[in-house]
Amino acid sequence: MPDARQTALQILNTLDQKKGTLDHALENLLEKKEEISKKDRSLTHSLVFGVTRWRNKLDWIIGHYSKTPLRKMDPAVLNILRIGIFQILYMDRIPDSAAVNTSVELGKLSNPPWVTKFINGLLRNVARHRSDIPFPSMEADFAKYLSISCSFPLWLIEKWLARYTREETAAMCEAANKIPPITIRTNTLKITREKLEKALVTEVKTIEPTPYSPFGLRLTAPKTPISQLEAFQNGWFQVQDEAAQIVSMLMAPKPGQKVLDACAGLGGKTAHLAQMMNNQGQLIALDNNTQKLQKLKNEMNRLGVHIVETCPFDLLHHPKNHLSGQFDHVLLDAPCSGLGVIRRNPDIKWEESKKDLDSYQKRQILFLSNLVDLLKPGGRLTFAVCSTETEETDQVVESFLNHHLDFQLEDRHKELPCAMTPIIYHDRRLTTYPHRDSMDGFFSVCFRKSGKQ
Secondary structure, three states, rough: OOOHHHHHHHHHHHHOOOOOHHHHHHHHHHHHOOOOOOOHHHHHHHHHHHHOOOOHHHHHHHHHHHHHHHHOOHHHHHHHHHHHHHHHHHHOOHHHHHOOOHHHHHHOOOOOHHHHHHHHHHHHHHHHHHHHHHOOOOOOOOHHHHHHOOOOOOHHHHHHHOOOOHHHHHHHHHHHOOOOEEEEOOOOOOOOOOHHHHOOOOOOOEEEEOOOOEEEEEEEOOOOOOOHOOOHHHOOEEEHHHHHHHHHHHHOOOOEEEEEEEEOOOOHHHHHHHHHOOOOOOOEEEEHHHHHHHHHHHHHHHHHHEEEEEEEEEOOOOOHHHOOOEEEEEEEEEOOOOOHHOOOOOOHHHOOOHHHHHHHHHHHHHHHHHHHHEEEEEEEEEEEEEEHHHHHHHHHHHHHHHOOOOEEEEOOHHOOOOOOOHHHEEEOOEOOOOOHOOOOOOOEEEEOOOOOO
């Protein structure tokens, strides 16, 4: 029987080797270990996400108790220490002795005795002196204090402090560190939200409707993996955050129209657009990843969506001329830093590439420019990113409008529930925040092309 801590260590080591995202590493390894128990699977998830979420704080503690600098430690040993300290500090149901002893056993698998002695001594020190660990002073250096205590890279804390107040920056960090509920979107082609909620109520710990999206439900602690639920296998829902649902609501395509999802990925928004179109019209899903498009096809079959046609294409190039002037709506859910979804993907925090927001911005502007000719006169180009950083939001909008004078921002507040409009929709821009709205961080606008449809 595979051990949860050993599995967690393998996943964390894989992440250190830059072999994909946390979700992919977790999914790939757990799929290969079908015999792992539900309890161990849950513990593996908790350890992997917990260590990744709190890595900066864990490393600060290791650095305090270790004479060996972190940069000189074997990465696998460092991950063993992180796993051990995370259990001591954050997992009340696991005794300190178990956290220490299981970490020592992990160390024995591939290290000489002096290394396991080092692991044992450091973890016992942490367990004995947890209340005495010195952290950076809030008064002396607030940015460093937040970086360590909330476990965020210093560059991102400094960036947020330059834009937001200390209180709001701290609230953003706190929200990003909370384990979010699972949010799903009802497939109204097959079932109503009310009936879906009744079907799931005995399968989860808690369930409630999302406050703004009329399609969403928030749930916690499903008794079985989501993909094994009967409601999922029946195609009654997709997993999708409320903010992402609202982007499609902002776009609001109509039955019978011709629509392009320009960076379709695995098809979350593609399917939502199809159900808003009542499965009538033509919907083309574009992506440069053929494997994702195959998974998208399978997903559309599960959901009973039959108006989607897939098309492999890289938007670094200009689309083919025969598509010019064809579409009523184009959605660009653009590649971005993903800094708005840290609460779901904590590994994003530690990717060095996220510092280079200008490179994301250049690609977003290029993609938008490559799509403008595909719209009919009077057509709508919807731009969305799962980020609230200025470089990927307002600056992209201003640059696009300055270079495309035949487009203007369109006011879409009438497409949104009245209760939502003043909260997340302002100045013709949709912006959501985890700390304020209990949703992922998203930004979206609609550009309207001049002329009449």
